[in-house]
Amino acid sequence: MPYITPLLPAYPELFLLVMACVILVADLFVSDDNRVVTYSLTLAALAGTAVITYATASADPVTTFNGMFVDDLMSDVLKLLVYLGVMAILVYARAYLSLRGLFRGEFFVLVLFATLGMMVMISASHLLTLYLGLELLSLSLYSMVALQRDSATATEAAMKYFVLGALASGMLLYGMSMLYGATGTLGIAHLADIISSGGAHDVVLVFALVFIVAGLGFKLGAVPFHMWVPDVYHGAPTAVTIFIGTAPKLAAFAFIMRLLVQGLGAERLVGEWQQMLIVMAVLSLAIGNVTAIAQTNLKRMLAYSTIGHMGFLLLGILSGDLVGYGAGMFYVVVYVLMNLGAFGMILLLSRGGFEAENLEDFKGLNQRSPWYAFLMLLLMFSMAGVPPTVGFYAKLSVLQAVINAGYVWLAVVAVLFSLIGAFYYLRLVKLMYFDAPTDAAPIAPRGDVRVLMSANGLAMLLFGILPEPLMSLCLFSIQVSL
Amino acid sequence: MLTGLPLLTLAIWIPIVFGVLVLATGSDRNAAAARLIALIGAILGFAVTLPLYARFDPLASGFQFVELAPWIESFNVNYHLGIDGVSLLLILLNSFITVLVVVAGREAIQSRVAQYLSAFLFLSGIMNGVFSALDALLFYVFFEATLIPMFIIIGVWGGANRVYAAVKFFLYTLAGSLLSLVALIYLYTVSGGSFSLLDYYQLPLPLEPQILIFLAFLMAFAVKVPMWPVHTWLPDAHVEAPTGGSVVLAAIMLKLGAYGFIRLSLPIVPDASHTLAGFVIALSLIAVVYIGLVALVQADMKKLIAYSSISHMGFVTLGIFIFNSHGLEGAVIQMVSHGFVSGALFLCVGVLYDRIHSRQIADYGGVVNTMPVFAALFMLFAMANSGLPGTSGFVGEFMVILGAMKHGFWYAAAAATTLVFGAAYTLWMYKRVIFGAVASPRVAALSDISAREFLVLGLLAVAVLVMGVWPLPFAEVLHTPVNDLLNHVAQSKLR
Numbered sequence: 007m008p009y010i011t012p013l014l015p016a017y018p019e020l021f022l023l024v025m026a027c028v029i030l031v032a033d034l035f036v037s038d039d040n041r042v043v044t045y046s047l048t049l050a051a052l053a054g055t056a057v058i059t060y061a062t063a064s065a066d067p068v069t070t071f072n073g074m075f076v077d078d079l080m081s082d083v084l085k086l087l088v089y090l091g092v093m094a095i096l097v098y099a100r101a102y103l104s105l106r107g108l109f110r111g112e113f114f115v116l117v118l119f120a121t122l123g124m125m126v127m128i129s130a131s132h133l134l135t136l137y138l139g140l141e142l143l144s145l146s147l148y149s150m151v152a153l154q155r156d157s158a159t160a161t162e163a164a165m166k167y168f169v170l171g172a173l174a175s176g177m178l179l180y181g182m183s184m185l186y187g188a189t190g191t192l193g194i195a196h197l198a199d200i201i202s203s204g205g206a207h208d209v210v211l212v213f214a215l216v217f218i219v220a221g222l223g224f225k226l227g228a229v230p231f232h233m234w235v236p237d238v239y240h241g242a243p244t245a246v247t248i249f250i251g252t253a254p255k256l257a258a259f260a261f262i263m264r265l266l267v268q269g270l271g272a273e274r275l276v277g278e279w280q281q282m283l284i285v286m287a288v289l290s291l292a293i294g295n296v297t298a299i300a301q302t303n304l305k306r307m308l309a310y311s312t313i314g315h316m317g318f319l320l321l322g323i324l325s326g327d328l329v330g331y332g333a334g335m336f337y338v339v340v341y342v343l344m345n346l347g348a349f350g351m352i353l354l355l356s357r358g359g360f361e362a363e364n365l366e367d368f369k370g371l372n373q374r375s376p377w378y379a380f381l382m383l384l385l386m387f388s389m390a391g392v393p394p395t396v397g398f399y400a401k402l403s404v405l406q407a408v409i410n411a412g413y414v415w416l417a418v419v420a421v422l423f424s425l426i427g428a429f430y431y432l433r434l435v436k437l438m439y440f441d442a443p444t445d446a447a448p449i450a451p452r453g454d455v456r457v458l459m460s461a462n463g464l465a466m467l468l469f470g471i472l473p474e475p476l477m478s479l480c481l482f483s484i485q486v487s488l
Numbered sequence: 489m490l491t492g493l494p495l496l497t498l499a500i501w502i503p504i505v506f507g508v509l510v511l512a513t514g515s516d517r518n519a520a521a522a523r524l525i526a527l528i529g530a531i532l533g534f535a536v537t538l539p540l541y542a543r544f545d546p547l548a549s550g551f552q553f554v555e556l557a558p559w560i561e562s563f564n565v566n567y568h569l570g571i572d573g574v575s576l577l578l579i580l581l582n583s584f585i586t587v588l589v590v591v592a593g594r595e596a597i598q599s600r601v602a603q604y605l606s607a608f609l610f611l612s613g614i615m616n617g618v619f620s621a622l623d624a625l626l627f628y629v630f631f632e633a634t635l636i637p638m639f640i641i642i643g644v645w646g647g648a649n650r651v652y653a654a655v656k657f658f659l660y661t662l663a664g665s666l667l668s669l670v671a672l673i674y675l676y677t678v679s680g681g682s683f684s685l686l687d688y689y690q691l692p693l694p695l696e697p698q699i700l701i702f703l704a705f706l707m708a709f710a711v712k713v714p715m716w717p718v719h720t721w722l723p724d725a726h727v728e729a730p731t732g733g734s735v736v737l738a739a740i741m742l743k744l745g746a747y748g749f750i751r752l753s754l755p756i757v758p759d760a761s762h763t764l765a766g767f768v769i770a771l772s773l774i775a776v777v778y779i780g781l782v783a784l785v786q787a788d789m790k791k792l793i794a795y796s797s798i799s800h801m802g803f804v805t806l807g808i809f810i811f812n813s814h815g816l817e818g819a820v821i822q823m824v825s826h827g828f829v830s831g832a833l834f835l836c837v838g839v840l841y842d843r844i845h846s847r848q849i850a851d852y853g854g855v856v857n858t859m860p861v862f863a864a865l866f867m868l869f870a871m872a873n874s875g876l877p878g879t880s881g882f883v884g885e886f887m888v889i890l891g892a893m894k895h896g897f898w899y900a901a902a903a904a905t906t907l908v909f910g911a912a913y914t915l916w917m918y919k920r921v922i923f924g925a926v927a928s929p930r931v932a933a934l935s936d937i938s939a940r941e942f943l944v945l946g947l948l949a950v951a952v953l954v955m956g957v958w959p960l961p962f963a964e965v966l967h968t969p970v971n972d973l974l975n976h977v978a979q980s981k982l983r
Contacts, residue, residue: 372600372644392633392662393632394629394633398629402563402625402669403562405669405670406673406676409670409673409677414670417670418667421667421669425662425663425666428659429655429659432639432658432659436651436655440650440651474562477560478561481562
């Protein structure tokens with residue numbers, strides 16, 4: 007069967023696409039009371055995709071669709087983490103969604119298409135596929151934010167997200183078209199060959215680079231392109247915020263690896279984008295961490311903390327060697343785990359008509375439920391980067407890469423801002439442990455949420471005591487893929 | 489039978505495992521079980537450290553009881569443990585004090601007992617880890633990990649201003665240690681990818697990076713010691729911490745900084761240590777003299793002892809940075825002695841506080857009339873705190889002054905003022921609290937210490953006296969590491 011074998015690397019995507027369509031149709035025949043069928047089907051689809059991805063994984067990169075699509079170890083690892091993240095999100099969000107009338111087929115289909123978009127982004131080796139994946143993800147996200155139609159803040163957030171996101175996509179596309187003009191190709195590997203052999207005009211390339219970095223900055227939410235992040239995180243229903251705040255960052259990391267490192271990683275361009283990333287990283291660390299202090303809304307605080315974390319991620323990437331990229335990947339994986347837990351906790355504490363999104367809502371959590379307070383404590387200390395939690399090793403590996411690249415001053419700046427960052431994470435711990443509760447509502451999540459939340463929180467400690475497997479997996483997958 | 493056991497690993501992990509068990513007992517309904525498990529854990533933790541002393545070879549150079557296993561291979565980090573005489577004494581001190589703290593917290597702490605006790609057990613294991621780590625990253629992880637339980641201890645069980653104190657404590661220490669993390673990663677890069685302290689000891693470094701590394705370490709360790717002018721978190725933390733928290737803080741946590749100087753600063757950057765010794769000595773003398781004067785005017789007993797701790801720790805850093813064997817050995821002896829004495833003093837204040845719920849000196853007076861046994865023990869500790877010969881406080885101070893005299897007359901003269909100020913603030917406080925007319929009906933109604941309190945204070949009294957009269961068992965394990973360190977520091981790393 008000559009037509010089947012070449013598509014092997016894209017099997018997971020194809021499977022998920024088919025499943026998304028099946029679920030879309032199947033959902034029509036499911037009544038509101040039995041929506042759990044759609045939910046289970048979605049989980050099953052993701053699990054099936056995970057199995058296929060795992061089964062087709064290999065250390066050697068394989069391409070298909072005339073080199074537009076690549077399947078390498080980095081993409082497999084990132085995709086598996088995406089599935090894991092999305093499945094966790096669905097479990098965390100279930101109760102929240104049903105209480106707000108959002109437990110509907112559209113949500114699950116949008117989630118699946120967004121996931122598909124991320125997968126395409128992660129595996130793209132051609133500017134067109136890259137853009138295609140990005141847009142599939144973004145369009146799904148815009149509609150997910152707007153899903154809660156009668157909420158004014160959600161609608162406003164969706165509008166902002168859409169306008170700014172479209173602008174960013176436009177910039178990215180403009181940069182890509184300039185690259186095409188300069189090199190005559192859209193294939194990433196081909197692009198890299200032409201640039202490193204000196205076959206493209208420098209001025210055009212640098213112009214293209216500026217637009218591309220600006221577009222990436224928007225998608226990542228790095229300063230000065232961060233304006234949408236707090237509003238969207240705050241305005242969107244928490245079940246959507248947890249989605250925006252986690253899995254897409256993995257895809258964004260792959261995007262940067264593909265475009266900047268594989269495509270524009272030639273000697274003469276690295277210096278150019280390094281400079282831009284330094285500025286963005288320092289500004290993100292500064293503005294993210296300082297502004298987070300002034301927030302009283304936990305979702306907004308985590309939005310600013312995300313901006314700070316993206317600054318750290320950029321530090322890993324800008325060091326410009328494989329160890330640095332490995333550190334960046336480790337950082338983004340850890341970041342996703344931490345954010346899953348933190349937003350999961352907001353979902354867990356919220357109930358019908360009540361969003362546990364203000365810092366005050368966490369007051370005295372230790373007296374209401376010592377176990378969840380302890381898990382949140384681990385998550386917060388991990389975000390602050392205090393050993394023995396895994397967040398420390400994420401920061402350590404990035405700092406090591408930065409110092410190795412000769413930027414000791416950047417490392418000092420980074421630790422100073424993470425010190426400032428420690429303050430607001432600490433404040434949440436203070437509220438949970440030192441203050442008396444103002445709310446006596448019982449906390450009784452479903453059994454699956456309870457298990458998942460515990461695993462999520464304890465993972466901070468487990469990977470903190472034994473960070474080696476995850477760390478070397480990231481480093482190894484970067485080494486064999488780039 | 490014991491030879492095959494990884495004693496250091498046990499000393500670290502027994503308290504931590506028991507901490508988890510204690511935590512698992514859950515709510516205050518099972519407080520009795522929590523107390524029992526915690527006590528077993530603390531005693532077992534102490535018991536495994538005793539063979540360390542028994543089988544320690546005081547004449548051997550280098551580290552003993554070494555354990556080495558790969559931990560994070562991507563970064564070439566090893567689970568590398570080992571101790572010399574300095575670490576040995578501090579581990580023993582730590583495990584001993586933990587037992588006392590667990591016993592002493594019995595009545596004072598009634599809410600969230602399991603969390604309280606487990607925090608102390610975690611802290612004890614983690615600090616044993618700091619004292620035995622031979623890998624820089626392992627050291628750092630343990631060093632930082634002390635912050636979390638201590639933050640919780642101060643913040644949850646502290647007094648009125650506890651939140652301010654806890655946050656101040658956390659941020660001050662984190663600020664210092666993050667900079668030293670940068671220094672450690674720099675060393676990792678320069679050494680070609682090793683986090684082993686033993687490799688760093690042999691690593692040649694130019695003067696400029698040495699000075700920057702020294703300053704980064706100084707930031708971290710000075711905050712923990714604490715040295716003037718970054719000491720301001722300590723009185724806040726102490727006043728607001730529960731008695732057990734104060735004891736652990738004063739008796740052991742403060743030693744982490746001084747231990748860091750001995751284990752990291754001096755041997756890794758010897759030239760910078762020499763270059764900047766004058767600066768550190770100046771800070772130490774300011775601590776000794778100025779903070780001694782500050783202690784004199786305190787109206788709050790815990791604050792007074794806290795300032796007295798800073799002043800005494802000034803002695804320790806002075807002893808470390810005058811680079812002779814009397815000074816350095818005296819510094820370590822002083823660390824151990826201060827552990828006993830300050831711990832005992834905080835326990836004494838705790839005894840009074842549990843009864844009257846006041847730390848103000850003015851609220852007391854004539855306690856001797858109602859609590860004679862307590863007054864006698866308190867007297868001993870007050871004497872030890874002012875450095876009376878025959879108590880442990882004298883040995884360390886005397887040796888440091890002797891060392892300072894070798895370094896220069898005026899250093900010794902300034903340091904010796906502590907004998908005056910120390911006696912003044914301690915004994916004056918003692919006089920106002922214990923002697924005089926019975927101050928109030930509440931004092932008149934006081935009952936003397938219980939058997940449990942007597943046991944705790946009595947054990948400390950024995951330790952203070954033994955160390956004062958017969959310091960040899962403590963000093964003999966220190967000769968070799970101290971001389972080795974001084975020889976090492978005397979060699980320049982500039983090549």
